[in-house]
Amino acid sequence: MKVGIIGLGLIGGSMAIDLKRRGFADEITGVEADSVNAAAAEKIGLVDRVLTLEECVKESDLIVLAVPVGAAVKMLPEILDMFRAEETASGSCRKTVIDVCSTKEQLSKTAHYHPMRTHYVATHPMAGTEYSGPWAAMPGLFDGRACIICNQEESSPAAVHLVEKLYDCLNMRPIYMNASSHDVHTAYVSHISHITSFALALTVLDKEKNEKHIFDLASGGFSSTVRLAKSNADMWVPIFSQNRENLIKVIDTYIEKVRAFRQAIDGFDEDGIRALIEDANRIKRIIR
Amino acid sequence: MKVGIIGLGLIGGSMAIDLKRRGFADEITGVEADSVNAAAAEKIGLVDRVLTLEECVKESDLIVLAVPVGAAVKMLPEILDMFRAEETASGSCRKTVIDVCSTKEQLSKTAHYHPMRTHYVATHPMAGTEYSGPWAAMPGLFDGRACIICNQEESSPAAVHLVEKLYDCLNMRPIYMNASSHDVHTAYVSHISHITSFALALTVLDKEKNEKHIFDLASGGFSSTVRLAKSNADMWVPIFSQNRENLIKVIDTYIEKVRAFRQAIDGFDEDGIRALIEDANRIKRIIR
Numbered sequence: 001m002k003v004g005i006i007g008l009g010l011i012g013g014s015m016a017i018d019l020k021r022r023g024f025a026d027e028i029t030g031v032e033a034d035s036v037n038a039a040a041a042e043k044i045g046l047v048d049r050v051l052t053l054e055e056c057v058k059e060s061d062l063i064v065l066a067v068p069v070g071a072a073v074k075m076l077p078e079i080l081d082m083f084r085a086e087e088t089a090s091g092s093c094r095k096t097v098i099d100v101c102s103t104k105e106q107l108s109k110t111a112h113y114h115p116m117r118t119h120y121v122a123t124h125p126m127a128g129t130e131y132s133g134p135w136a137a138m139p140g141l142f143d144g145r146a147c148i149i150c151n152q153e154e155s156s157p158a159a160v161h162l163v164e165k166l167y168d169c170l171n172m173r174p175i176y177m178n179a180s181s182h183d184v185h186t187a188y189v190s191h192i193s194h195i196t197s198f199a200l201a202l203t204v205l206d207k208e209k210n211e212k213h214i215f216d217l218a219s220g221g222f223s224s225t226v227r228l229a230k231s232n233a234d235m236w237v238p239i240f241s242q243n244r245e246n247l248i249k250v251i252d253t254y255i256e257k258v259r260a261f262r263q264a265i266d267g268f269d270e271d272g273i274r275a276l277i278e279d280a281n282r283i284k285r286i287i288r
Numbered sequence: 289m290k291v292g293i294i295g296l297g298l299i300g301g302s303m304a305i306d307l308k309r310r311g312f313a314d315e316i317t318g319v320e321a322d323s324v325n326a327a328a329a330e331k332i333g334l335v336d337r338v339l340t341l342e343e344c345v346k347e348s349d350l351i352v353l354a355v356p357v358g359a360a361v362k363m364l365p366e367i368l369d370m371f372r373a374e375e376t377a378s379g380s381c382r383k384t385v386i387d388v389c390s391t392k393e394q395l396s397k398t399a400h401y402h403p404m405r406t407h408y409v410a411t412h413p414m415a416g417t418e419y420s421g422p423w424a425a426m427p428g429l430f431d432g433r434a435c436i437i438c439n440q441e442e443s444s445p446a447a448v449h450l451v452e453k454l455y456d457c458l459n460m461r462p463i464y465m466n467a468s469s470h471d472v473h474t475a476y477v478s479h480i481s482h483i484t485s486f487a488l489a490l491t492v493l494d495k496e497k498n499e500k501h502i503f504d505l506a507s508g509g510f511s512s513t514v515r516l517a518k519s520n521a522d523m524w525v526p527i528f529s530q531n532r533e534n535l536i537k538v539i540d541t542y543i544e545k546v547r548a549f550r551q552a553i554d555g556f557d558e559d560g561i562r563a564l565i566e567d568a569n570r571i572k573r574i575i576r
Contacts, residue, residue, distance in 0.1 A: 014385050020546055081399075119548055122376060126504070126505060128507060128508065128509065132571045147438070185501050188505075190506075190507060190509065192488065192492070193488060193514065195549050196544065196546070197513055197568075198549065199568075200484050200542065200545075200549075201570070202564065203476075203542040204310075204476060204480070205568075205571065206356075206541055207476040208476040208477055213473050213477065214477055215574050215575070216435070218477055219416060221309060221478065221516050221519075222575075223487055224513070225481040225512070226575060227575075229569065230571065231509075233565040237565065240553050240561050241553070241561065244553050244554065249495075253485060253495055254488065254546065257491050258484070258539060261486065263537060265528050265539075266536055268532070270526075273521075273524075274525050277524055277525065278521050279493075280485075281517065281519075283492070283514055283518065287506055
């Protein structure tokens with residue numbers, strides 16, 4: 001199996017490592033628009049060769065689109081067009097393309113009426129770190145996590161089966177959901193935690209002018225809460241933008257909850273503070 | 289050296305483990321108001337013996353007050369009164385008491401005019417986890433962290449020196465600050481991150497009714513951001529309450545920052561979102 005990975009950052013690079021080491025891919029080629037990242041990915045040995053998009057699509061059986069979702073929305077139809085051209089030229093195309101983006105509805109709409117739609121599988125592996133670039137790639141990033149597969153009825157059974165094998169190789173647990181539900185639920189669970197973390201970093205940087213104090217007073221708690229504020233703008237700007245409607249709703253609820261704390265604290269209402277904390281503690285039942 | 293630890297939870301219990309193992313204390317006795325926790329602390333072997341408060345103060349050279357700050361404010365003068373009684377009865381008292389609470393101003397005011405004030409050292413070891421109780425105690429909890437020592441000019445040099453030796457044994461780096469600055473800075477850096485995490489848990493539990501979805505969609509990012517929402521109400525209610533004024537200011541700034549994200553996202557302002565994220569990314573320079 002020849003795998004082509006477009007975008008050799010944290011996700012694409014980490015996939016490249018495990019898909020090669022675990023024998024899913026015989027050869028991995030990559031495409032990387034940033035020349036520094038491309039050189040680094042080759043030097044680190046994430047991929048066997050760095051190619052142009054056209055060469056990569058031509059040479060690969062399975063293409064993984066691992067670029068920020070704004071770029072993915074533009075590139076997905078281009079790749080499906082190349083599949084179409086191959087089918088027209090040679091009578092058949094057996095290639096599959098997947099994306100690994102964090103929002104799904106707009107990508108899904110973009111591909112919906114494409115004649116090669118069945119060759120595309122929409123996926124979202126729920127794994128990552130706050131770091132980015134080829135040097136952030138690591139083995140085992142996906143192990144034991146969930147991977148969402150969206151609108152699989154629009155993909156061919158063969159393509160879905162291949163993608164399930166890929167994620168099984170990465171030790172991921174598949175979950176099936178439509179693209180629109182995916183975007184609602186990820187806004188509620190995943191995207192909001194990035195907003196809260198960015199806002200926390202901005203607050204601390206704003207209120208605490210002495211950087212040494214921040215370092216000294218940051219116990220493990222602050223570090224873990226603010227961790228996501230290191231996340232990359234290239235990745236998160238299009239996610240927030242594409243998931244705007246769901247995010248606005250969850251941000252409004254979030255502001256209400258912060259205000260509830262403010263009100264209880266301001267009113268010396270210790271019973272109220274306790275009730276809020278104990279209510280929040282229910283998360284223990286769900287998250288280890 | 290005989291050390292008495294009042295409150296055998298995460299902090300008191302973890303101190304007991306390392307102070308004994310590393311040879312600072314020859315004997316460690318404990319006081320624990322909760323009978324289940326007291327039995328557990330004895331069974332686990334955190335302390336050599338569990339005593340009453342009076343017995344523990346009588347037998348110890350150094351007393352560590354490791355109870356929630358609401359209780360500490362009541363107990364600190366009682367312990368200093370016992371020191372006073374000992375001095376009156378026997379002509380001298382060489383005992384020292386420290387607290388390890390997360391707010392310092394109210395404790396500091398409580399002790400300020402006590403005739404035995406010089407025997408008290410106000411400390412705040414900046415370490416912890418989201419778990420509580422004797423079973424949460426662990427070796428090495430304090431290693432490499434900072435410990436704030438407040439208003440040390442009100443303590444006797446001998447008492448400060450002893451406490452510096454204690455924290456050196458725990459591999460902590462001392463930082464000196466007055467109690468009022470401590471409360472401002474911890475509100476800005478530490479306490480606010482608990483509010484944001486509790487509010488995140490409440491939001492997710494409110495918006496996402498399906499607990500399985502929360503589990504499935506919680507990537508590492510959400511888990512680390514919501515981690516502090518597991519924290520114990522007994523500990524945090526009095527902290528929020530005692531640090532009310534500083535916290536209200538930082539919560540107001542925080543709400544402004546969340547609103548800035550809301551406004552940029554709602555207005556399709558991708559440049560604005562990018563500017564906020566890149567501004568927040570400055571935290572990378574400070575926190576690993």
